[in-house]
Amino acid sequence: MSRTWFITGANRGLGRAFTVAALDAGDTVVATARDPHTMADLATERLTVLPLDVRDRDRVFATVVEAFDVTGRIDVLVNNAGYGLVGALEELTENQIRDQIDTNFYGALWVSQAALPHLRAQGSGHIVQISTVGAVGSLPLFSMYNASKWALEGFSASLADELRPFGIKVTLAQMGGFDTDWAKSSMKFATGIPAYSAAREAILGMPDYPDMSAEPPTTEQPATDPAENEWADAAPEVAAAALLDLVGDPNPPLRKVIGPSAHQMVTMALDARRQDYLTDPEFTWPA
Template sequence: MTGANRGLGRAFTVAALAVGDTVVATARDPRSMSDLAEERLTVLPLDVRDREQVFATVAKAFDVTGRIEVLVNNAGYGLVGALEELTETQIRDQMDTNFYGALWVSQAALPHLRAQGSGHIVQISTVGAVGSLPLFSMYNASKWALEGFSASLADELRPFGIKVTLAQMGGFDTDWAKSSMKFAEAVPAYSAAREAILGMPDYPDLSALPSTEEASTEPAAEGEWVEAAPELAAVGLLALVAEPHPPLRKIIGPGAHQMVTMALDARRQDYLADPEFSWPS
């Protein structure tokens, strides 16, 4: 489990331990998990942006446990800002964490999973990987990219007995919308968009809050957040990994199914404007 120190990552770690599982959890600062004193828990330091460190940490995780049946890529954060407002550094860091981080961890684990002939990679995605939302372009892009490579990966790994699932999360009350969110520097021209989406003309000042590496929630509608306890998300994830034949895509969370329906219907309407296109029945 990457990004295990807060929010969904921590909730899933606690839930997995509660049912008797052995867990290897990673966080940039392992001291943030020092309160979880549990014999079946190993906490390793990891910055998922560092490919070399990722490969070394994944190898150590397999050495510690002997085999890993479920790999959860959870590390990530939300970046909010109109495209015009975002800096190159902000854009690259968003992709390095949310997209490349999951890619490096998946890539590092593959030889081990193939060798054991089993495994389940769970990519923590979002309903924002199905649709889109103004001011969330780079967050959406990072998750769309995650889903793109993961769908192909699922086909590549199926012959080896390894499963891949995209957990498309809805709204959960985690640090993603708080200390795990980063904001652009506001351009006045986009104040109306901020008001519509965030309910405020400017971005909030979160400079006093500590940063973290974890993401697992998504706006349920423009200007409205529907949040549930991350423990409920952990229940959904435990049920997912217990399925003998898990799906490639699994929607989890309040409001998530409705958002996916709306996003797919909007895409359907776009395609139906083409007289040569027939939507499959």
């Protein structure tokens, strides 16, 4: 049976791969992007592209209503819109911090909130929040990105319990590194303070943040998720295939780790937390 999808940030990277995979599977997709013209090459009668900036709550609610009006129902809602912000906390401006949280956290929250009455009315649906292995651990220079995804995970875990009685499922897709624009043109950087040069060298392999206004290098550089930078990145089609398997599962998990080496990163992050708790003699880690 074909499904109907609603995918945010669908014009490039993982969002585009998800859209293409769903269409190839014979499904119907409502895809959103800030600039819908960037998806003109995917024209098909099973694809509806709507303009949307997920930071705009009123626009989100109107767009979700439009999506249900066009398709009649939504079976899979994928909150994918987001980007990476790099900078030590001291280096980040208020606008940079607010924009990161508005996009990665509030954007997913508004879309989820807007869809809930419709999903309850139809008695089904699967909300997939595109998270990251960075929501399990942390990394210097990525505090606001980590914070946005930790917040996403916190509200989504509660949301899953709220929606279970209505037949609506919620899954946090904890992504590892994929070869997308995430670490290229989509990434934003703070203005560096010399005191953090060593941190930049350790994490980014350079003493200064890259100049994103400069001409791109003649050779393609590998893209990495911050929590995944020790391993080579996988093609976004790998993530799309895993997502299709996930939404095809009649009993999907709350958390699903996706990526060739993402499991190792989650293991390392959880072990670091376990070691912290073990310093407390009154704490016993579950067997």
